[in-house]
Amino acid sequence: MSEKASVIFPKMALIGIGLIGSSIARAARKHGLVEQIVCSARTHDTRRVAQELKLVDQAFEQAIDAVKDADLVILCTPLGTYSKLAEEIAPHLKKGALLTDVGSVKQMVVDAIEPHIPDGVDFVAAHPVAGSEKSGPAAGYADLFRNRWLIITPSAKSTDAAIDKLSRFWSEMGSNVERMDPAHHDLVLAITSHVPHLIAYNIVGTADELSEVTRSEVIKYSAGGFRDFTRIAASDPTMWRDVFLNNKDAVLEMLGRFTEDLTALQRAIRRDDGDTLFEVFTRTRAIRRQIIDAGQETAEPDFGRAATHEDE
């Protein structure tokens, strides 16, 4: 990745500018990949923040105003908005424009968007596997995609030239680019991201509703493990609602397996079957080592956070 890459897309339009959209704005600017950045955002507040932080040259309320003359249009809004947005902006896309997205589900995105794509416009669905529990334009940062994966899921309206151009754009921002079939992407992400989020939301919800254990006790003693789950359970509710509604089959499939396995562990506990517990707990240990070795996680104990919050 170079700080002085040449411009790939003269004008970039971000439809929505939250954590991901604003990080793209910062990274694309930092690496000199675009000349002009515009965005659209529904709320006045978001547009104001985007302009105050100089993330964009212009901020519009309407997506159709943002996409005008844009070479690259990126949908950075919750999945539930895609279909309507695609229909709305399609007639306003410039000939030769590339339309892409950053959604966490891909088959549905292809199905929702492709029918609206006019001739002469390229469509390439993509998903940066990066993020944090913070949301909004002020939460983004230019290095969010560095050393993270960017998955491109080509479909009928994706030309090779467009795929290559978009791959170069993300590579310059620090991502490692992979291609995958949309349906397979959704299965992989169901287990590596969607179900983990669902069970994190769920355990935090369960803890919140107990009567025998007070909320203040849950908070006080959260360092025993619970607090790890609260991080992803603090993620954007709208985005995640839409992920589950739009990746229903894969999520239900993976959730079914999770529940089966959990029932087996529950049975082992009830029957005092220590050997089964020990076997599972030993097997799982190895996977973390491999994730660290793959550069996808810090090797520091406790995520290295011990150092950062001792004195809070």
Added chain:
Amino acid sequence: MSEKASVIFPKMALIGIGLIGSSIARAARKHGLVEQIVCSARTHDTRRVAQELKLVDQAFEQAIDAVKDADLVILCTPLGTYSKLAEEIAPHLKKGALLTDVGSVKQMVVDAIEPHIPDGVDFVAAHPVAGSEKSGPAAGYADLFRNRWLIITPSAKSTDAAIDKLSRFWSEMGSNVERMDPAHHDLVLAITSHVPHLIAYNIVGTADELSEVTRSEVIKYSAGGFRDFTRIAASDPTMWRDVFLNNKDAVLEMLGRFTEDLTALQRAIRRDDGDTLFEVFTRTRAIRRQIIDAGQETAEPDFGRAATHEDE
């Protein structure tokens, strides 16, 4: 907490010296709370490391040799060893000695140990709510207990004087000391620690056994959420097997509620009930804020780890 506290227990014996035992050795030495530290450990390797790191003055194979003349004896071994250990060391404890432990379950500890306590010896069960996914004597550090809770669960053999002395010992090491009924402790920890560990072990186990998604895909795309779970699923298997076997009732109770709630979310996904999902996801967001405000978690996005592993 002061660096120059006076000695509280002239001779301290640690039965077992893994992450917790070795952290106590470091912290007690750092704060001048003991004069002499001895330990017992089953394996030659652990004894060698404990001596090489100068964690102890002497390391024994047998617990009965370590407890001789000790003023403070701390059980730092897995819960499954407690009953036999207590029976074994009881006749060798000095008059006036204080026996305590660091186990993550408390009712079972009281039940297993108290019958063996001879007259003239104090027993005070305790649990430092601190740890990391690393284990072994080299993994410990002196600040592990700083700003973490230490829960004392007094029982019939706990005199007020012994409770006060032990509280002072832990306070000097930086802990915030609380008292709790043993059974209530077990319920609180079931939801804040034990069930979170079980579901983390479980999701990692589920991901490891899929055939449609390869292990290498799980590892590559783990930054989408999964990797958070691998941290606690890398915790010591023996310790955790014993936690589940010894806090069976509370764990099964809390697990039952978790599963009920998860079934409700599953149903909401199947029925496209976005409102239910949104409501739960919004409620859970508030809890993280409170944990951060209580000083039990870092406010940094992504646990602050982004900064530490970018270049791995």
